[in-house]
Amino acid sequence: MPEPDGVVDLAGAVRSALGAVLDPEIRKPITELDMVGGVAVDARGRAEVGIKLTIVGCPAADAIERDVRAATAAVPGVTEVAVDVSVMTPAERRALTDRLRAGRPVRGQQFGPESLTRVYAVTSGKGGVGKSTVTANLAVALAERGLRVGIVDADVHGFSIPGILGLTDENGVAPRPTRVDDMILPPVAYGVKVVSIGMFVDSASAAVAWRGPMLHRTIQQFLSDVYFGDLDVLLLDLPPGTGDVAISVGQLLPGAEVLVVTTPQPAAADVAERSGVVARQTGQRVIGVIENMAGLVQPDGSVLDLFGSGGGAEVARRLSSGQEDEVPLLASVPLSIPLRAGGDTGAPIVVTDPADPAAAAIRAVADRLATRSRGLAGRKLGLSVR
Numbered sequence: 001m002p003e004p005d006g007v008v009d010l011a012g013a014v015r016s017a018l019g020a021v022l023d024p025e026i027r028k029p030i031t032e033l034d035m036v037g038g039v040a041v042d043a044r045g046r047a048e049v050g051i052k053l054t055i056v057g058c059p060a061a062d063a064i065e066r067d068v069r070a071a072t073a074a075v076p077g078v079t080e081v082a083v084d085v086s087v088m089t090p091a092e093r094r095a096l097t098d099r100l101r102a103g104r105p106v107r108g109q110q111f112g113p114e115s116l117t118r119v120y121a122v123t124s125g126k127g128g129v130g131k132s133t134v135t136a137n138l139a140v141a142l143a144e145r146g147l148r149v150g151i152v153d154a155d156v157h158g159f160s161i162p163g164i165l166g167l168t169d170e171n172g173v174a175p176r177p178t179r180v181d182d183m184i185l186p187p188v189a190y191g192v193k194v195v196s197i198g199m200f201v202d203s204a205s206a207a208v209a210w211r212g213p214m215l216h217r218t219i220q221q222f223l224s225d226v227y228f229g230d231l232d233v234l235l236l237d238l239p240p241g242t243g244d245v246a247i248s249v250g251q252l253l254p255g256a257e258v259l260v261v262t263t264p265q266p267a268a269a270d271v272a273e274r275s276g277v278v279a280r281q282t283g284q285r286v287i288g289v290i291e292n293m294a295g296l297v298q299p300d301g302s303v304l305d306l307f308g309s310g311g312g313a314e315v316a317r318r319l320s321s322g323q324e325d326e327v328p329l330l331a332s333v334p335l336s337i338p339l340r341a342g343g344d345t346g347a348p349i350v351v352t353d354p355a356d357p358a359a360a361a362i363r364a365v366a367d368r369l370a371t372r373s374r375g376l377a378g379r380k381l382g383l384s385v386r
């Protein structure tokens, strides 16, 4: 019923204010998610707000309750706030997951041919070249530019993304994501939605000896059951090497484009080139090479080429050979103690130390990728060799 003239619709004002409260995992207003139940404000300005959480023990509960209190208390005329927290009924939950999956078949793939999300598979010929470190920092740098970014950490040999992004506890264990029925809500770190194999194993040091088919099913499940929402960019951190995984990515994400990470070591160029060639054989486009662990600038200005030099340019040259589109060397990321330390403490240097030369090099790659518009898979890249 409309309010008589002169009477302020305080309950309506509270509902509008709650439109600014986001569910921290789903990243949509709680009002759109039907998480707000009854709202009443009495004559003395005492507001009562009912909140319905998706599941019992929802880890986001405290944050939601706090934000609801703050948003309600900020409405002029409200003098006191009481929040009544309850849990959705199974039917309400089903309605929510159906809505979040809107337009997609139940448990369907999220990044099919009709998707506008740019998918970058980050690969390397061998382990330890800094692929995960580069992927995590690149994702954060892209999110800082206002893009909606997700990471799938499928690197079974070292699921290090949660640690690099500060999601792990003191024992190095990644959080188990919230599940709403069969939908998995990825934790968010530095604006990036993250899902990792490390979130589904029992300890940080759990060895995962997986064969191709199992990894294929896991990636498939991540792509179908994890709620990423509408992403601009999805980065995949893949196990080093070639073969099974490249084939899986080719099948599951035919629009994926590949970034090859390598060290400057000329001897590493062969394996790095091979990872790019295999990706190409499975139908993916290699769009650039990132050289990592390049020369360390000494205090006296001289450069210490610990891992040699020229490997990145060499891989880019070889992958360009015979191709219509040149494969550019997108960046040469120097060795950096802050980059390594930030990975250890979970504080990515693109945020904490953006002026560090390694951070600047990764941010420059983010700038180039961010200016590519969505949904142009298969078209020419406006990227040039540095």
Ligand SMILES: Nc1ncnc2c1ncn2[C@@H]1O[C@H](COP(=O)(O)OP(=O)(O)OP(=O)(O)O)[C@@H](O)[C@H]1O
Binding pocket: 124, 126, 127, 128, 129, 130, 131, 132, 133, 134, 155, 157, 158, 159, 160, 239, 240, 292, 293, 294, 333, 334, 335, 336, 337, 339, 340, 341, 343, 344, 358
């Ligand atoms: N530019 C750099 N300068 C200094 N240390 C670096 C740099 N890049 C990565 N590192 C460090 O090197 C180690 C390996 O990095 P990372 O785990 O990212 O490699 P990876 O290629 O993903 O390895 P894997 O695939 O085997 O898990 C980490 O300790 C990381 O902090």
